[in-house]
Amino acid sequence: MVDRVVPGPERRRRRPTKQGTVLSEQLIVETALRLVGQHGAEALTVRRLGLALGADPSSIYRYFHSTDDLLLAIAEELIGLAQHGWEATGDWRADLAEIGLRIHRCYQAHPQAALLAAHRTTGRDNEIRAVEAILGILRRAGMPDPEAVRIYHAFVDQALAFAAQDAATLAMPAPAAAADLGVWQRAYARLDPQTYPNIAATAPLLAADMPRSGYPVALELLLDAVAARLPAA
Template sequence: MVERVVPEGLRRRRRPTKQGAVLSERLIIETALRLVGEHGADALSVRRLGAALGSDPSSLYRYFRNTDDLLLALADEFVGRAQEGWRATGDWRADLRDMGLRIHAVYLANPQVALLAAHRTTGRAHETAAVEKILGILRRAGFPDTTAVPLYHAFVDQALAFAALDAAALALPEPARVADEEVWRASYGRLPPETHPNIAATFPLLAADMRGSGYPFALDLMLDAAAARLP
């Protein structure tokens, strides 16, 4: 794509696409999410999007400068979805925990897109709203700005890092994912206490815990550490 985005007020397509829908930024984003979810990163192309929309690929230029611009829109869409229905309770710890779990869950619901978008900074409306909310939670709780800012940084990076890690596991082909899960039983479960006493002693707990994400526990650890820094 090239940089020739049409101003928002002039974007509306006069005729519907071959599928009978009027082309819009929302329709493009939803179609891109579906394609990447079904086919992976290679689906994020002008040609494939145009075919899926029943529209001339060049019409996408009216909405996005290039495919990276579209990817940033997808990343911002995820941040927006994480905030849907969220309400502050006044309990800073509960509010942050809820926000973190929402972010993590949204990315895991769309693992193929998460691999492309979790590390991006969009500067768009949903992201800036989330930054404002999280900083507001920390500042209202009484954290000084010199503490609130690095706490915000650690909180967001932790949520997105776990989201990317867990999404990568979910995005594996089914045989590879099953094989990875089987390693805990087939390999670790057979290690003798004579050579690996700690693994042998904890194996039932270890095998059960490793089936899920470590994020909720890590999030609680981070919130415990944050509470210790509250004046």
């Protein structure tokens, strides 16, 4: 897909597809998210979207200027899904933990899309609301503005980095994923304790723990660090 700008009024016109479905930005994004989930990044093309929607591929240009424009909309959709139903409780630690875990769960539910979109900045409504909410939590907890910004940056980058890492694992072909996990049970469990005493002592624990995401523990460590930096502490 190449850049192709369509005037605003034309983009807002809704026309039924060959199947009688009325096109909209939301429908296109949801269809793109489904296609990417089923077929990976290569599914994000005008031709495939047109086929899935039962529409002329060129009609998608009425809603999105380019593939990158659509990709940003997918990133924005994931941010919205992660926030859906969240409400602040007033407990800064519980609120941050819930936001972080929601981000992680959402991206794990859409691993192929997460690989494409986790690193993007949309500047759109869902993302703006998320930034406002996280900064609000930190400032209400008593963090000075410079510190609130630094912690916001670390918090979001940590959540998205783990989301992308774990999404990459989930997106792997099943044989490759099984082989990777098997390494902890085979190669590491057989290492010489004289040469590798620390690995040998913890090998069963490593084999049990490594299949799980490290994000919940990393999040707790970050929140402990935030608590220690609060003015009241």
